[in-house]
Amino acid sequence: MESVASLRGAGALILDGGLATDLEAQGLKLQGDPLWSARLLHSNPQAIRDAHYRFLVSGADVVSTATYQASVNGFVKHLDMSWESAQELMMSGVHLAQEAVQRFVSSNKDTGRGRPLVAGSVGAFGAFLLDGSEYSGAYAEKMSIEELKSWHRPQVGCLVSAGADLVAFETIPSVKEAEALLELLREFPSCRAWLSFSCKDGRSLCDGSLFLEAVRMAHRSSQLVAVGVNCCSPALVKPLLESVSQLRSPALPWVVYPNSGEQWDTLSGWKASGAKVPSVAELSQEWIKQGAAMIGGCCRISPAHIAELRKVLRGNSTSAE
Template sequence: MGSSARLRQFVHDNGPLILDGGLATELEAQGAKLQGDPLWSARLLHTNPQAIRDAHSRFLLSGADIIATVTYQASIPGFIRHLDVSAERARELLMSGVHLAKETVTRFDSGHQRPLVAGSVGPYGAFLRDGSEYTGAYAAEMSVEELKVWHRPQIDCLAAAGADLIAFETIPSIKEAEAVVELLREFPDTTAWLSFSCKDGKCISDGSLFTEAVQVARRSTQLLAVGVNCCPPDVVEPLLDSAASLQSPDMSWVVYPNSGEDWNPERGWKTSEKLSATIPELSHTWLKQGAALIGGCCRIGPALIAQLRRELKGDCTPAASAEPS
C-alpha cells in the first residue's frame, strides 16, 4: 500500500482528525516577538528551537492529531538573506522544522495513535510579506514554472526530513495551485493536502471560484484533502456547499479557519471576539459536509483546539507523558 493509501486509511479509521491551531499565535502568547520579522515564526528555528518544541507540546496536550511545522514562511532564500547563512545551513534549518515536530511527537505518549507531522508550505506571497497570500496578485506576473521553481526546495527539504505529509497552506490563486499540484508529481512518495485562502463564500482570494480550485486539486492522486484555511469560520459552510458535487471518496475536506479577525500587514490583527468561539460549534456542520481534517489557523490556541476535540471526538484531552519543558 502506497503512502497516500495508508494515510487515507488512517483518516478513515481515526477521523475526524483534529489539526492544531495557530503555531505563531501560541509562540507569541509565550513571549516570542514575531510581528514585522521577515522570517516570522521560522526565525525561532535559528534562535529558540525549544520554544517551538514547547508550542507543539501544548497543541498535542490539547488533543491535536496532526501538528504543522513552523516552516510556513521558511525558505532557502529567506534564511540566506535574513540570517546570513550558507545554502547548506539554510536547508538544515528548514529540515529542522520537521525534526523538532517529530521529536516532540516521539516524546508525547497519549495512549492513542501517534500524531502526524505536516510539513507546512506557505504561498510565495508569504515570502513577499505584503499580505498577498490573501490576494494572490503576484501570480499574474509569474508563470506556473516560476512558482514551481520557488516551491521545489521547500518541498524537497520537508519530504527529505520525513514529514508524514505536506500541507500547502493559504494558497490564494489557481495558478499557484496548479504549480504545487504539478510539482507534487516530482515527489511520488509524498502525500499532501491543499488549502486555499478565500475572499468570501464562493471564491478563493484571486477571485476564482472555489469549485475551480477543487477541480485543480482533483488532478492529483497524492492529495489526501483539499479545503480552506485562514478564512473567517462563517464562510466555510457555503464554500464546501458550492463544491459538494466535486467531493470524492479519495479526497476529503480539510478545514481550519482563523478566528474571524481582520489582518493588516502594517498593524497586525484587529482584535475581536466575534467568531473565535464558534469554530467548535460550526465544526459539526463541516463534519456533516464531509470534512475529515478540522482545526484552526491564526489566533486559535490550544484551549480552543481542546474544545474542538471534545466537540468532535467526545473525549477529554488525552493525558501525556511529555509535558512542555
C-alpha cells in the same frame, strides 16, 4: 497514506492551531519579522518543540511545521547563512515536530490515540514578499508555472527529505500557484499532501477564481489526501463547501482550518470583526456533515481551542504529562 487512513478511522483528523499565536502567548515577539515564527528554528528551537507539544497535549492528531513563512532563499537572505545551512534549517522544522511527537507518545502511552502526524508546511510565495499578497495572489499573474515551481522546489524537497508524513500546501490564493504546486508534487511520487486555499468570500479564492474551479483541479491529483480552505473566517467555511458540494468525494475529503474570525490590520494587528463568530468547535459537526475529514485552526486558534474541538468531536480525550 496508511497512517492518515488509520487515524481517520476514529473520525475527523484534528489539526493543530496557530503556531505563532501560541508562541506569542508565551511572550515571544514575532510581528514584523520577515521570517515570522520560522526565525525561532534558528534562535529558539525549544520554543518550537514546546509549542508543538502543547497542541499535541490539547488533542491535535497532526502538527504542522514552523515553516509556513520559511524558505531556503529566505534563510540565506535574512540569516546570512549558506545554502546548505539553510536547507538543514528548513529540515529542522520537521525534526522538531517529530521530537515533540515522540515526547508526546512516550509520555502518553495509554490514551488509545494513534501516533500523531507531522505535516510539512509550505506557504504561498506571497508570504516571502512580506506585503500581504498571499491574501491576493497578485504576484502569480507575473510569474510562470515554472517560476513558481522553482521557488517552491527547495522547500518541498527539504520537508520530504526530512521525513514529513505529508506536506501541507496552505493559504494558497490562486489557481495558478496551486497548479504549479500540484505539478511539483509529481516530482516527489511517494509524497502525499493536502491543498488548502485562501478565500475572500463564500465562492472565490483571493485571486477571484472560483473555489469550484480550484477543487476540480485538485481532483486531478492522485497524491492529495484532502483539499479545502484555511485562514478564512469560520463563517465562510459552510458556503465554500456548499459551492463545491457536487465534487464531494470520500476519496478526496475536505480539510478546513479557519482563523478566529478576527480581522488583521497591518498597523494595529488583530481586531474583533464586530458580530460574534461561532467557534471552530461549534461549527465542526456541521462541516463534518458536509464532508470535512480534517479540521483545525489557523491564526488566533490556541491549544485551548483545539482542546475544545477535540472534546466536541471525540469526547474529553486529551492527555497531559
